[in-house]
Amino acid sequence: MSDGHEHNGHENVPSRQRRRFPGISSRTYEHPADRSALVALRKLSGFDTVFKALSGLLPERSLRLLFLSDSVRVSDQQFAHLNVMLRDACYILDLEKVPPMYVNQDPQPNAMCIGLDEPIIVVTTGLVELLDEEEMRAVVGHEVGHALSGHSVYRTILLFLTSLAVRVAWIPLGNLAIMAIVTGLREWFRKSELSADRAGLLVGQDLQASMRGLMKIAGGNHLHEMNVDAFLAQAEEYEEGGDLRDSVLKILNVMPRSHPFTTVRAAELKKWAESRDYQRIMDGHYPRRDEDKDTSVRDSWRESANHYTTHVKSSKDPLMKLVTDLAGGAGDLGERVRRGFGGFTGASPQPPQGPETDTPDSSGDEQPPHDKS
Numbered sequence: 001m002s003d004g005h006e007h008n009g010h011e012n013v014p015s016r017q018r019r020r021f022p023g024i025s026s027r028t029y030e031h032p033a034d035r036s037a038l039v040a041l042r043k044l045s046g047f048d049t050v051f052k053a054l055s056g057l058l059p060e061r062s063l064r065l066l067f068l069s070d071s072v073r074v075s076d077q078q079f080a081h082l083n084v085m086l087r088d089a090c091y092i093l094d095l096e097k098v099p100p101m102y103v104n105q106d107p108q109p110n111a112m113c114i115g116l117d118e119p120i121i122v123v124t125t126g127l128v129e130l131l132d133e134e135e136m137r138a139v140v141g142h143e144v145g146h147a148l149s150g151h152s153v154y155r156t157i158l159l160f161l162t163s164l165a166v167r168v169a170w171i172p173l174g175n176l177a178i179m180a181i182v183t184g185l186r187e188w189f190r191k192s193e194l195s196a197d198r199a200g201l202l203v204g205q206d207l208q209a210s211m212r213g214l215m216k217i218a219g220g221n222h223l224h225e226m227n228v229d230a231f232l233a234q235a236e237e238y239e240e241g242g243d244l245r246d247s248v249l250k251i252l253n254v255m256p257r258s259h260p261f262t263t264v265r266a267a268e269l270k271k272w273a274e275s276r277d278y279q280r281i282m283d284g285h286y287p288r289r290d291e292d293k294d295t296s297v298r299d300s301w302r303e304s305a306n307h308y309t310t311h312v313k314s315s316k317d318p319l320m321k322l323v324t325d326l327a328g329g330a331g332d333l334g335e336r337v338r339r340g341f342g343g344f345t346g347a348s349p350q351p352p353q354g355p356e357t358d359t360p361d362s363s364g365d366e367q368p369p370h371d372k373s
Contacts, residue, residue: 145199
């Protein structure tokens with residue numbers, strides 16, 4: 001894509017051909033739950049004004065000064081290879097204004113996109129040292145996807161509210177109210193990470209590189225000791241394994257996190273890469289940015305609801321299977337819950353006596369395909 005290299009002032013990034021997406025709307029790659037929330041927020045009258053007014057309360061200015069003074073700003077003179085990737089990613093996704101990018105000294109592999117008025121991207125030295133060029137390209141595309149979607153605004157608010165919750169912990173019910181909002185924002189943000197993973201794939205257009213990057217984030221720089229298929233099998237085992245106790249623990253484990261678990265992200269990205277939606281995008285059929293104003297909030301919420309309904313119905317998780325059974329009119333709630341928790345004794349679930357032989361592992365003997373997107 002020589003025209004892209006001329007646009008960005010760089011000539012050799014990368015050698016293989018990739019598709020560019022002129023005028024692409026972030027709705028193209030956004031997860032349904034992420035998209036519905038963003039469409040609704042963008043439709044709110046005065047939304048931008050309110051959040052700009054909040055900027056004085058948020059630590060954005062302080063963060064910008066902190067990174068400017070104590071990190072390395074990516075440019076043609078500093079971390080030039082990252083600057084090439086950044087400008088290239090902005091060209092692929094047609095993001096006209098290239099956000100500032102900083103490298104921060106931190107052995108923990110991490111990256112983020114924050115800011116209200118203008119997004120800034122921060123990557124840690126741990127991440128830069130861990131990933132090869134194509135893996136890092138997917139990460140940079142991931143962060144540019146955040147910028148294009150406007151996720152940086154809500155990420156900044158999430159950081160602020162999390163900090164505020166600690167400060168008002170002494171006020172009766174004050175911490176609970178803020179943490180309720182934070183919990184909701186975290187659930188949305190986990191979905192936004194799935195959206196950004198898709199953006200990273202659109203930029204890198206190399207699924208194996210995206211998979212390798214996620215594996216390295218989970219297990220370190222030991223690719224010779226890891227296997228993509230085995231890594232994805234972990235996600236399937238996590239999804240369908242255990243009983244209702246494990247389902248509850250999964251919920252408790254993920255609630256404080258801003259990101260989905262790494263194996264789940266890999267499985268979701270692989271499913272999307274194999275979908276008809278992805279192929280249509282690569283063929284040049286995708287929503288344009290100039291159509292965003294005409295997007296229906298109702299349609300976006302309907303699509304999000306349909307996604308969750310499909311996910312619950314096709315999930316192999318014991319709790320989701322129980323919900324599906326009950327929604328389908330299955331009776332004997334007490335017995336199903338007792339069996340789901342191993343009889344409350346730690347024993348293996350036993351099939352009920354009598355004509356009914358339906359167990360949590362064979363509900364209706366209909367096992368839909370594994371759903372991870």
